Amino acid sequence: MFKKRKTVGMTELGKREQRLAYWLLLPTFLILFTIAFYPLVQVFYTSLTDKTFASNQETNFVGLQNYHHLLGMTIKELPPVIDEDTGEQLLNPDTQKKVYERAIRILPREPVRFRELFQFGFLGRRYVVGAVDREFIRAMGDTISFTIFSVLLETLLGLGIALVVNSHFKGRGVMRATMLVPWAVITVVSARIWEFMLSPTRVGFFNVVLQKLGLGDGQIAFLRLPEWSMPSLVAVDVWKTTPFMALLILAGLQLIPKSLYEAAEVDGASSIRQFFTITLPLLRPSLAVALVFRTLDALRVFDVFQVLLAQSRYSLASYNYYQLIGNRAMGLASAIGVVIFVLIFAFAMLYMKLLGVDTE
Amino acid sequence: MKKSVVLILALAMILVVSGMVLAEKVEITVATGAVGIEYDLSVEAAQRYMELHPDVVVNVLDTPDLAQDRLGLYLQFFEAKSSEVDVYQIDVIWPGDLAEHFVDLYEYGAERVISQHFPAIVENNTVDGRLVAIPWFTDAGLLYYRSDLLDKYGLEVPQTWDDLTRTAKMIQAGERAAGNPDFWGYVWQGNSYEGLTCNALEWVVSNGGGTIISPDKKVTINNSNAVEIIEMTANWVGSISPDGVIGFGEEDARGMWEAGNSAFMRNWPYAYSLGNSEDSAIAGKFDVAPLPAGNSGRGAATLGGWQLAVSKYSEHPEVAADVALYLASYEEQKIRAIKGSMNPTIQALYSDAEVLQASPFFGSLYDVFINAAARPSTVTSPRYNEVSTKFFTAVHSVLTGQNDAQTALEELELDLEDLTGFEIGRP
Incomplete structure (x- = not known):
């Protein structure tokens, strides 16, 4: 409401004051731009490249690859290991727990390798969660x-x-x-x-x-x-x-x-x-x-x-x-x-x- | 009026002359370590250089104690291509990673002196045929043992890891029965950091398991010898080594050792003179030996130590190189060896009478220093740090019992294959 009144019935004096206010705010905006906005954009831009810190190596634009590397995750089911003689799932002789295929063999390796994050059981099946950057x-x-x-x-x-x-x-x-x-x-x-x-x-x-x-x-x-x-x-x-x-x-x-x-x-x-x-x-x-x-x-x-x-x-x-x-x-x-x-x-x-x- | 003209003229003269003097004086900044008396030794050496070369000013810049922090500082200078520092003291594992920022010292007269130095370190500092750093002082892992306790129980200095395990167990049981519940057999560096890479490399090499990545670019870490020895060391935790050893660095191990609470310790040579200092409970009661052997039949010591490199961004590379070569010269290394018990990299100093008097083990363990095993830093550059981090993380997960050695090394092998792009091979 206050805003409305200001813009509708603005006098010449009010406009001058407003202009002055913008001029006075300008240094603040400039400083904000140089110390906050510019570095932020710079960081975002760098995040799309494969730049090496303190090196003369050539920098390439890699798109969202870095984000994919950081956030890439997958879930795979671990198949049970079947005992060939009995046709039943193998049990660990020490702990008597059911044996499943090792996660390292199940998680995809191409085009990027997923590493095991953790495993969990759900409805009698066993799953492994993998992440590119564990x-x-x-x-x-x-x-x-x-x-x-x-x-x-x-x-x-x-x-x-x-x-x-x-x-x-x-x-x-x-x-x-x-x-x-x-x-x-x-x-x-x-x-x-x-x-x-x-x-x-x-x-x-x-x-x-x-x-x-x-x-x-x-x-x-x-x-x-x-x-x-x-x-x-x-x-x-x-x-x-x-x-x-x-x-x-x-x-x-x-x-x-x-x-x-x-x-x-x-x-x-x-x-x-x-x-x-x-x-x-x-x-x-x-x-x-x-x-x-x-x-x-x-x-x-x-x-x-x-x-x-x-x-x-x-x-x-x-x-x-x-x-x-x-x-x-x-x-x-x-x-x-x-x-x-x-x-x-x-x-x-x-x-x-x-x-x-x-x-x- | 006339007076003021004279005054101005005089002032101008002073300015011009002093400007000329300043312009003639070349300023060189050397970034060195400041651990213990390192900094004082460097300042004294700089003073001696300035006496010989009055037209040069040598400043000494002290840098953080932790290698990782020091690297962080250096990288910032390099990123800015700063000419502020002319000569850098660099770790033995950095030449490969940082080679692009340093000049080739062969272009500045290093051929004359390079044959005096240990060939293994020279090879480590040579990247694509360029000598990027001149060796300054070296380090190698040693086995410290309590000679008084070995005498007390009538035992020999262990030659193999099995001997060590047995001997440590016996002394530990004996000392605990004698009323010291805090006594342990063997302390080493098991924290998750570069020091664990050094310790674990010694185990694996001594057991014939290779050097993680071989010099001919093969990932060799996943083999039965490596698995066997890492399983064995994991069993030390809580039996002959305290459970807390998985959080130990060099200084933690030394603290326990100097308090008289362990029979053996793996550490670098610097602990020798400190162990004999006044506030040590075991002064004069210990000695050093090469680390024990595994399947390979001989022990291994990880190569450590520091080099001097000249920045490519220096404004006076010729003078900077001259300073570096001077600091690494026979006379200067001799002073450091005597005053700071830092191992020289010049072979002849190991038969120098004055040096041997200060640190007798320099002579008896000459073979250890000359045969020290290098970490695979040059072959994996510029990714060595990542390789090492993956290695010590994998070993640490075995020590804490989160993983068995087979699984950990299998995963590590795949990780290293991804990281370096090298093939898998046999050690």
């Missing part, structure tokens, strides 16, 4: 599960901490300041500290503590065993980022007028009722902003993965780094960059729709 698909899965678990835990813990430091108690100021310490530590530094604590011998803090509690033998390789590495990483991230979450939520809590609680008190609402009918609904905008921030941050996680897992397990961003620096495949690395961009964009849109973030 590491990338795994990195995508790992990044998304890392994002879900870390953001979920950070939100819950952050909410709890925010509620505590929002209440009145002695030493609240000191508490609020100390709460922020993990967030103030540089991620690479804190990742190194955690690396020492997660050390695979009894030099490591966690191995000592768990052994004292009678769990494990003090030799758990937290960062190298597949079942341990993801929980360890989520723990590091939660430790580090919960304060940030708490801070954003605390700011939201302080926006809620005290009078609402007083009125609820008078009406005899319990504090649990107050939390669900007053605090949570009024906190929603701040919570949405905090969630968007953290989710987008977590999706492009690089430092903890790079420092703690290096090349044993990748996030999307650390796989991107590996392909660029380690493998010097600049075209492929650019394609990964574009995929990360699209993924983050999709998540951002999803959040806006789901949480009804006001765009006006």
